[in-house]
Amino acid sequence: MSIVEAPLHRRVTEELRARIGSGEWPVGMQLPSEAALCREFGTSRGPVRQALATLRAEGVVVGGRGRAPVVGRFVPSQSFSTFTSFTEWARSIGKAPGQRTLELAKRPATSVVAGLLRLGEGGAVIDVLRVRSLDGVPTMVERASFILEVGLHLADFDCDSGSLHAHLTSRGIDLRRARHTIDAVAANRLDAEVLGIATGSPLLRERRLTCDGAGRPLCVAEDRYRPELANFAIENEVDRRTPLTRADPTHDRSAHP
Amino acid sequence: MSIVEAPLHRRVTEELRARIGSGEWPVGMQLPSEAALCREFGTSRGPVRQALATLRAEGVVVGGRGRAPVVGRFVPSQSFSTFTSFTEWARSIGKAPGQRTLELAKRPATSVVAGLLRLGEGGAVIDVLRVRSLDGVPTMVERASFILEVGLHLADFDCDSGSLHAHLTSRGIDLRRARHTIDAVAANRLDAEVLGIATGSPLLRERRLTCDGAGRPLCVAEDRYRPELANFAIENEVDRRTPLTRADPTHDRSAHP
Numbered sequence: 253m254s255i256v257e258a259p260l261h262r263r264v265t266e267e268l269r270a271r272i273g274s275g276e277w278p279v280g281m282q283l284p285s286e287a288a289l290c291r292e293f294g295t296s297r298g299p300v301r302q303a304l305a306t307l308r309a310e311g312v313v314v315g316g317r318g319r320a321p322v323v324g325r326f327v328p329s330q331s332f333s334t335f336t337s338f339t340e341w342a343r344s345i346g347k348a349p350g351q352r353t354l355e356l357a358k359r360p361a362t363s364v365v366a367g368l369l370r371l372g373e374g375g376a377v378i379d380v381l382r383v384r385s386l387d388g389v390p391t392m393v394e395r396a397s398f399i400l401e402v403g404l405h406l407a408d409f410d411c412d413s414g415s416l417h418a419h420l421t422s423r424g425i426d427l428r429r430a431r432h433t434i435d436a437v438a439a440n441r442l443d444a445e446v447l448g449i450a451t452g453s454p455l456l457r458e459r460r461l462t463c464d465g466a467g468r469p470l471c472v473a474e475d476r477y478r479p480e481l482a483n484f485a486i487e488n489e490v491d492r493r494t495p496l497t498r499a500d501p502t503h504d505r506s507a508h509p
Numbered sequence: 510m511s512i513v514e515a516p517l518h519r520r521v522t523e524e525l526r527a528r529i530g531s532g533e534w535p536v537g538m539q540l541p542s543e544a545a546l547c548r549e550f551g552t553s554r555g556p557v558r559q560a561l562a563t564l565r566a567e568g569v570v571v572g573g574r575g576r577a578p579v580v581g582r583f584v585p586s587q588s589f590s591t592f593t594s595f596t597e598w599a600r601s602i603g604k605a606p607g608q609r610t611l612e613l614a615k616r617p618a619t620s621v622v623a624g625l626l627r628l629g630e631g632g633a634v635i636d637v638l639r640v641r642s643l644d645g646v647p648t649m650v651e652r653a654s655f656i657l658e659v660g661l662h663l664a665d666f667d668c669d670s671g672s673l674h675a676h677l678t679s680r681g682i683d684l685r686r687a688r689h690t691i692d693a694v695a696a697n698r699l700d701a702e703v704l705g706i707a708t709g710s711p712l713l714r715e716r717r718l719t720c721d722g723a724g725r726p727l728c729v730a731e732d733r734y735r736p737e738l739a740n741f742a743i744e745n746e747v748d749r750r751t752p753l754t755r756a757d758p759t760h761d762r763s764a765h766p
Contacts, residue, residue, distance in 0.1 A: 271621075275690060275692065275716065276621060277621055277624070278625065278690060278716065278718070280625075281621065281624040281625050282623075282624040282625075282627065283624060284620035284623070284624065285630060288620060288630065292620075322624075323624075327692075329690060332589075332743045332745050363565075364565070364566070364568075367562050367565035367566045368562075368565075368566035370559075370562055427747060428746060428747050429744065429745070429746050429747075430744070430745060430746075431742065431743075431744045432742065432743045432744070432745070433586060433740055433741070433742050434691060434713070434740060434741040434742070434743070435584075435713045435734075435736035435740035435741070436693035436694075436711040436712055436713040436714070436734075436736040437693075437711055437736065438710070438711045452709065453695070453711075454693040454694055454695045454710075454711035454712065455693055455711065456691070456692045456693040457693070457736075461566065472566075477692075477693075479692035479693045479694065479714075483690055483691060483692035484690070484691040484692070485688065485689065485690050485691070486589045486688075486689045486691070486743070487686065487687070487688045487689070488589050488686070488687060488689070489685060489686050489687075490684065490685050490686075
């Protein structure tokens with residue numbers, strides 16, 4: 253073994269951490285046996301045990317002591333079971349949320365944004381561009397456009413200080429419903445620069461239209477996440493409703509004619 | 510208008526979306542004038558304008574504001590409100606689902622898959638690798654590993670013929686619950702080749718662990734979508750439980766927990 257190489261147990265640790273961090277080994281997965289890991293890394297039990305102990309100490313691996321170790325929470329997942337802010341979500345997973353505001357501007361809406369927010373021709377919006385972090389690591393670029401009535405509440409708010417969502421809610425803004433569209437996008441130059449990644453890297457994108465209780469659009473936003481730092485998780489069950497459609501006027505989402 | 514009917518603007522939206530989604534109104538086609546749409550749907554301008562604004566917001570319709578609106582690129586969304594197969598989803602949006610099987614193999618599970626499916630050391634799985642298409646356009650690469658008991662039902666099934674999900678369900682396999690993890694990933698060489706894109710292009714990735722009603726893992730799968738051809742959409746509402754309960758005698762029916 254060359255003198256410049258990291259100790260074996262550290263290389264095993266980093267390799268296992270990378271597999272878990274990338275999601276290749278997802279939360280809840282039972283780890284291969286120590287014997288299998290020894291074979292894979294061509295090592296004795298010592299380094300493997302040391303690596304597992306390190307990861308267990310970090311909570312990346314849980315269990316063990318009689319029970320087989322499994323992958324713990326590592327790449328934090330956001331759920332859509334409730335509608336929460338990045339700040340609330342970060343706290344819920346034990347991470348410190350952070351934000352740096354790159355721009356707060358009032359300007360005429362683009363035609364796309366004007367259409368989404370149902371603004372008239374040349375209507376203005378308040379645009380906010382921020383980079384959001386988890387434990388100080390830049391994780392997401394947030395681009396939001398608010399209708400004036402909502403965005404004006406940001407004039408006296410330090411957007412670096414925390415949650416816009418909490419601030420606006422405290423001002424009585426009814427951020428009630430959202431429609432999220434999720435896809436993937438290549439990092440542009442700005443994304444790459446503020447997230448510290450290469451241009452063209454795949455980012456997880458969430459576009460969001462937020463409305464009040466009456467269905468009035470208040471904000472359109474686009475969040476771009478580094479996929480190795482945050483993902484989305486959804487659990488569902490096979491639809492147990494009968495194939496016969498049951499008209500239910502209270503569920504206006506089932507808007508099929 | 511019957512009480513169970515969706516609001517007029519929504520019915521107009523869905524009808525226009527269906528025409529565009531089905532290709533009846535192809536990309537680049539100039540839409541009928543607002544006046545013509547009002548006549549056709551027997552409505553005032555309000556619902557027609559709201560429908561056009563919604564479709565414009567989604568990019569289904571582009572242009573407008575002075576210029577005549579035209580049909581844009583339609584990117585169909587998958588919802589997680591129910592648990593459905595690619596085949597069912599494709600049909601629901603008026604597209605013909607297709608599949609080409611690149612591999613059907615029985616082999617020892619990788620340690621990741623073995624861990625997820627709770628197999629013993631060296632346990633075998635049935636692996637299926639397919640490229641899925643919408644109206645003949647390669648849209649998604651599907652990699653699935655089934656436990657033997659389930660995968661053996663594929664031995665006498667032509668995986669090019671349609672839905673594995675429907676076939677397995679018809680054999681009594683209880684594909685009941687799934688946990689989906691969604692992120693983005695760069696296309697590898699195989700993805701790029703079968704999807705006809707450049708290596709490194711961002712793909713929308715959905716990883717899925719499917720269990721039966723008793724929580725037993727049956728299948729682990731990874732689907733990689735071209736984001737310009739399919740995305741995911743989720744609607745949710747703010748969690749209306751308030752941290753501080755505010756007693757309101759006039760609203761005691763809305764029993765907050």
